[in-house]
Amino acid sequence: MARSTVLVIDDEPNILTTVRRSLDLEGYQVEVAGGGAAGLAKLAEHDIELVLLDVMMPGETGIEVLPKLRAVKPETIVVMMSGNATIDTAVSATKAGAYDFIEKPLSGDKLLLTVQNALSFARLHHENARLRGRARSDFAMIGKGAAMRAIFDKVAKTAPSTGRVLITGENGTGKELVARAIHEHSKRADGPFVKLNCAAIPSELIESELFGHMKGSFTGAFADRAGKFELADGGTLFLDEIGDFPLPLQAKLLRVLEDKVVRPLGDTRSETVNVRVIAATNRDLRRAVSEGQFREDLFYRLNVVDIHLPPLRERLEDLPLLIQHVLARSAHAPQARRLSEEALRLLLHYPWPGNVRELENTLERALVLCQGEEITPADLPTHLTGSQPQVAGLQAALIRRCTLADLEREYILLALEWTEGKKTEAADLLQIDRKTLYRKLVEYGKEV
Numbered sequence: 001m002a003r004s005t006v007l008v009i010d011d012e013p014n015i016l017t018t019v020r021r022s023l024d025l026e027g028y029q030v031e032v033a034g035g036g037a038a039g040l041a042k043l044a045e046h047d048i049e050l051v052l053l054d055v056m057m058p059g060e061t062g063i064e065v066l067p068k069l070r071a072v073k074p075e076t077i078v079v080m081m082s083g084n085a086t087i088d089t090a091v092s093a094t095k096a097g098a099y100d101f102i103e104k105p106l107s108g109d110k111l112l113l114t115v116q117n118a119l120s121f122a123r124l125h126h127e128n129a130r131l132r133g134r135a136r137s138d139f140a141m142i143g144k145g146a147a148m149r150a151i152f153d154k155v156a157k158t159a160p161s162t163g164r165v166l167i168t169g170e171n172g173t174g175k176e177l178v179a180r181a182i183h184e185h186s187k188r189a190d191g192p193f194v195k196l197n198c199a200a201i202p203s204e205l206i207e208s209e210l211f212g213h214m215k216g217s218f219t220g221a222f223a224d225r226a227g228k229f230e231l232a233d234g235g236t237l238f239l240d241e242i243g244d245f246p247l248p249l250q251a252k253l254l255r256v257l258e259d260k261v262v263r264p265l266g267d268t269r270s271e272t273v274n275v276r277v278i279a280a281t282n283r284d285l286r287r288a289v290s291e292g293q294f295r296e297d298l299f300y301r302l303n304v305v306d307i308h309l310p311p312l313r314e315r316l317e318d319l320p321l322l323i324q325h326v327l328a329r330s331a332h333a334p335q336a337r338r339l340s341e342e343a344l345r346l347l348l349h350y351p352w353p354g355n356v357r358e359l360e361n362t363l364e365r366a367l368v369l370c371q372g373e374e375i376t377p378a379d380l381p382t383h384l385t386g387s388q389p390q391v392a393g394l395q396a397a398l399i400r401r402c403t404l405a406d407l408e409r410e411y412i413l414l415a416l417e418w419t420e421g422k423k424t425e426a427a428d429l430l431q432i433d434r435k436t437l438y439r440k441l442v443e444y445g446k447e448v
Contacts, residue, residue, distance in 0.1 A: 004119050005029040005046055009039035009065070010054040010081065015106070019052065022108055023115065036065035043072050050118050053098075055082035055089060063089070066096045077122045079114055081106070141177050142325045143318040147310045151178065158305050159185035164257075166242075166302050167280040169309030171428040172357030175280035176240065178307055183236040188276060191235025196228045199241035199434045200424060207249055208265055211256070217266025229262045232275045242302065243283030243294065250295045257301050277302065312352040312359065319348060322356060326363045340376045346384050354429050361419065361429070412440055 006028050008019045016032040023030045031046055033039035035057055043051070051069060055062040062080055069078060080093045083104035090101045099121065102114050141152065158165055159182045167175045176195070183193045201209050208218070212227030228237055239245070245253065256262055257277060263270040279302045288294035312319070323339065339347070343366075352358055366379040377385045412430065419425040423441075427434040 003027055003029045004049045005031065006050045006052060006115065007031045007033065007039060007042055007046070007048045008052045009033045009036065009057075009062070010052075011035055011057045012054070015054070015081075015104075019106065019111065022111060026112060026115075028115070036060040036062075036068070039065065040068055040072060043069060043076065048073065048076055049122055050115060051076055051078045052102075052115075053078055053080055055080055055093070056084070063092055063096065066093065066098060070097045075122075075126070077118045079118055141174060141181055142322050143315065144321060145315045145317040147315045148318060151307060151309065154305075154307055155181050155185065158182055158307070160187065161305075162276060163304040164276070164302055165278045165305045165307060166285075167278065167307045167309065168285075169280075169282065170311050170355055171282050171431070172355030173309040173311060174356050175282075175309060176238065178309065179236070179238045179240075179278045179280060182278060183238075183276075186236070186276070188235050192232055193236050193238065194228050194232035195238045195240060197240045197424065199244040203246040203249075206246060207252070210253070211262050212264035212267075214264055214266035217264075221266070224264075227262065227264060229256065229273050229275055230264075230271065233273045234275075236276045236278060239277060239279040241281060242279040243281035243285055243288060245294075247293060247295070250298050254295065254298045254301060257298075312355045316348060319359075320344070322359060323347065323363065326360050327367070330364060330367050338374050340374050343375050343377050343380060346377055346380060350384050353431065357425060357428060361425070365418070409440075409444055412437070413444070413446075416441075 006023055008016055008023075008030065010016055010019075010032075011034055013034070016034070020030045020032055031042050031048065033042050036059065039051070039053070042048070053062045053066060053069070057065075062082075066078060066080070069076065074097075077099045078097065079100045079102055080090075080098045081102050081104055082089065093101055099118050100114055102110065141148070141155075143149075143151075155178060165179075165182060167178050169175055180193060183189060196210060198206065208221070208225070208227070210228050212230055213221050213225055215221055215224050256273075260273055260275075261270045262273050285294055285299050285303075289296045289299050312322075323344075327338075347359075347362075354361070362381060362384070363375075365381065366375045369379045370376075412426075415426045415429050416423070419429060423437055424434060427437040430437070
């Protein structure tokens, strides 16, 4: 494992010698400098992870050097050292970006513990930044056509505000991606992003899932549990498939949105929460309101800003870019892949009822089956190529005297296998409600 490099800046030669010896014995790479200017030069020359900076030095003080160090390498952690520290000095150093403050004379154990803690913090900070960057990449919205440019513009205008957002569109159009983009570009980006799929939770459990519960509040409540609102405090709560939210509980959700107060099941106390709510649905909520299936007042509370995502068939100009993005980040591709002209033609002429999610599944399947550098029509599903095996399979089913129910069962289980057991994706692929899929699986004796 590479040794961490520590830079010590101090005008006292004996301090430089002592600290260098102590850290060198612990396996650190140590660079030393006798003043601020020399320290800045060392910082520019070497890959420094931690700086130990003296406060009282002739010429420029450590407090004056600190912002210059931060300007050169803002990711480098700085710990201040002083023999006559005051509270004002410590506060000034912290405001200027110092991680910690250590007093002279330096204790060997205290020095090593401070260095270890500072470097651990630096690594966690870098890892967090790396994961955030990766998450932004994984959940990037892709598109360059007029429709997507309009959506990017709306997201950019909406994100900095605190207004609630209602995202609409067919299954697989990327509603969660938009919700995450709004969160990542908002002032709540450092807070949690919590998701609840309203269609995936049984109606009798959704209240507990959303608002939390106390131990013993109902059968099976063996411990206190925080709800999604509490978990999202300071961040964003994404209510996916809000159109399936149970009508009897909509009044309680409305009250929480209005009062910003949550009371877990079985609790006598209420908690104030600071949460931005983003909702999404593939249903026509205005129609649901007119049919009495969704509260009008809740609809208007959620629909402060509306963002509608067009289906993929209405923005085929983005298809090549989407294909390139999926192929580039696929875990199944050992090397760069490309599509043959015929395979690309087939993808461009397919209506994509499952939208971007179906496109991703199709390409992942093709990458698994592809044996060469190029994906060909042979690697694509038969319903895209229009080849005969699909018809032959149906003819074989007739010969086997399969009933329509038998075919439905085989098709549902095949969809579940194709989506690797992901029931939401399977339901989207089959274009049926998730609850219908659950009911069918129970009928088939499959574990839900």
